Amino acid sequence: MTARIAFLASPTPEAEAARRRLEAEVGPCPPAEADVLVALGGDGFMLQTLHRHGQLGVPVYGMKLGSVGFLMNQYRPEGLLERLEQARPTVLRPLEMEAVTEGGATIGSLAYNEVSLLRQTRQAAHLRIRVNGQCKLPELVCDGVLVATPAGSTAYNYSAHGPILPLGTDVIALTPLAAFRPRRWRGALLRSDAEVGIEVLEPHKRPVSATADSHEVRDVVEVRIRESRHRTVTLLFDPEHDLADRILNEQFES
Template identity: 75%
Template sequence: MTTPRIAFLASPSEEAQQALTQMTALHGVCEPEDADVLCALGGDGFMLQTLHRHGGLGKPVFGMKLGTVGFLMNHYRDGGLLDRIAAAEPAKLRPLEMLALTESGASIGSLAYNEVSLLRQTRQAAHLSIDLNGQTRVDELVCDGLLVASPAGSTAYNFSAHGPILPLGSHTIALTPIAPYRPRRWRGAILKADTEVRFRVLDPYKRPVSATADSHEVRDVVEVTIRESRERTVTLLFDPEHNLEERILSEQFVV
C-alpha cells in the first residue's frame, strides 16, 4: 500500500504550531495541491477555514483538535496517524451556496459548511419575508435574524437558537428564526435540501441587515438566496469511534 502524502495545516495557536512541527518532522512537508490527504490542526473554526480555502481541491480532510471547539475534529495524538487515516470513516458534506444582493447593487456569492445567517445591524428588529421555491411562505417576519443550517452545522449556532439537530445524510436543511417577535408561534422549519430559500429585507434603509456565510459577512443586504450546492462536496475523515454521524445523533440525547 502506498503511503499517503499528507499536507499539514495549522491554526496560529501555539499548541497547533507545536503540533505542526511534530507532524512535519514525522511525515514530511507537502503542499495541499500535491497531497492525498489534508490534515487540519486546530479547532472547528480552523477546519472551516481549511474547507473554504482548499475544499475545491477535492482532497479528504482529517482534522485533529487543538482548539476550543472540535466537533468536526478527531482527538489529537502525535503517533499512529497513518493507521488512523487508513481506518478512518468518511463523512461527505455538501455546503450551502449563498447569493447576496446589496443596497449598492453588488451581487456576492459565498459557501457555508455550517450555516448562513441574517442578522439585524442596528438596535431595530429586522423585517424579512421568506420564499421557498418561489412561493412566499412568510409575508413578514419580525426578528433579530434568521439562519439556514446544514446537518453538519445544525448542532452549532442553529441549535443555540433552538433549531433542530439534523441527522447527517438526511438531505434536509434547518430554517430557524433568531429571537422571533412576529409571527409569535412560528419557530422555523425543516426543509428538503434542494429547496431554494430566498429572504427579502422589507425595510433595508431603516432596518439594515447583514448576511454571514460561516465567517464571510456581507453588510446591507436587500435579498439573500440560499440552496444546497449541487456540485461541491467535501469529505471529512473520522476515527471509527468518533464518527460524525454518531456524534450528531448523540447530541440529540444530551440532557
Template identity: 75%
Template sequence: MTAPRLALLASPAIEAQAALAQLEREFGAHPPAEADVIVALGGDGFMLQTLHRHGALGRPVYGMKLGTVGFLMNQYRPGDDLLARIAAAEPAVLHPLEMRAQTESGASVESLAYNEVSLLRQTRQAAHIRIALNGEVRLDELICDGVMLATPAGSTAYNFSAHGPILPLGANVMALTPIAPFRPRRWRGAVLKAGTEVRFTVRDPLKRPVSATADSHEVRDVTEVLVRESRDRHVTLLFDPEHNLEERILIEQFTV
C-alpha cells in the same frame, strides 16, 4: 502500498503549532495541491477555514482537535500511528450552501457555507424579513433579530444555540431557524428538503439594515439573499470509526 502524502495545516494556537512541528518532522511537508490527504490541526473554526481555502482541491480532510471547539475534529492523541488512523477513518461527505446576496448598492456577492447562512439585524431596529421557498412566499413578514439556514453538519453549532433542531447526516434536509423572533410568536422554524431554494427579502432595508453571513464571510446592507444547497460541490471529512460525525450528532440529541 505507498503511504499517502499529507498536507499538514495548523491554526496559530500554540498547541497546534507544536503538533505541526512534530508531525512535519515525521511526515514531511506537502502543499495541499500535491497531497493525498489534508490534516487540519485546530478547532472547528480552523476546519471551516481549511474547507473554504482548499475544498475545491477535492482532497479528504482529517482534522484533529487542538482548539476551543472541535465538533468537526478527531481527538489529538500524540504517539498514535496517524497513517493507520487515516486509513481506518470513515468518510462523511458534506455539501455546502451556496449564498448569493444582493446589496443596497446593487452589488451581487456569492459565497459558500458549510455550517450556515445567517441574516442578522445591523442596528437596534428589528429586522423585517420575507421568506419564500421555491418562489412561493411562505412567511410574508418575520420580525426578528435574524434568521438562518443550517446544514446538518452546522445544525449543532449556531443553529442549535438558537433552539433549532439537530439534523442527522444523510437526511437530505436543512434547518430554517429564526433568531429571537418577535412576530409571528409561535413560529419556531422549519425543516426543509435539501433541494429547496430559500429566498430572504429584507423589508425596509434602509430603516432596518440587515447583514448576511456565510460561515465567516459577512456581507452588509443586503436587500435579498438566495440560498440553496450545492449538489455540484462537496467536501469529504474523515473521522475515526469509534466517534464519527454521525455518531456525534446522535449523541448531541441525547445530551441534557
C-alpha cells in the same frame, strides 16, 4: 501508507508546534500535491480549511487543538498513518449563498455550517421569506434567521433552538432568531434541494447583514440560499469518533 499528507495549523503556538512535529516525522507537503489534508486546530480552523482548500477535492482529517472540536478527531500524534488508513469518510455538501447588497453588488459564498441573516442595528429586522419562489412568510419580525446544514445543525442553529438534523438526511433547517412576529413560529424543515429567498423589508431603516460561516456581507437587500449541486467535501473520522453518531448523541444530551 504512502499517502502524501499536508499539515495545516491554526495560528496558535500549540497547533504550530504540533505541525512542526508531524512534518518532522512524516515530511512536509503542499496542499495542492497532497492526498489528504490534516487540519490542526478547532472547528473554526476546520471551516477555514474547507473554504480555502475544498476545491482541491482532497479529504480532510482534523485533530482538535482548539476550544471547540465537533468536526475534529482527538489529537494524538502517535500512530497517525494507521488512523488515517482506518478513518471513515463523511461527505458534506455546503450551502450556496447569493447576497444582493443595497449598492447593487451580488456576492456569492459557501457555508458548511449555516447562512445567517442578522440585524445590524438596535431595530428588529423585517424579512419576507420565500421557498422555491412561493411566499411563505410575508413579514417576519426578528433578530434574524438562519439556514443550517445537517453538519451545522448542532452549532448556531441548535443554540437558537433549531432542530438537530441527522447526517445523510436530505433536509435543511430554517430557524428564526428571536422571532417577535409571528411570535409562535419556530422555523421549518425543508428539502435540501429547496431554494430559500429572503427579502429585507425597509433595508435603509432596518439594515441586515448576511453571513455564510464566517464570510459576512453587510447591508443586504435580498439573499438566496440553496444546497450546492456541484461542491462536496470529505471529512475523515476515527471509527470511534464518527460524526453521524455524535450528531445522534447530541439529541440525547441533557
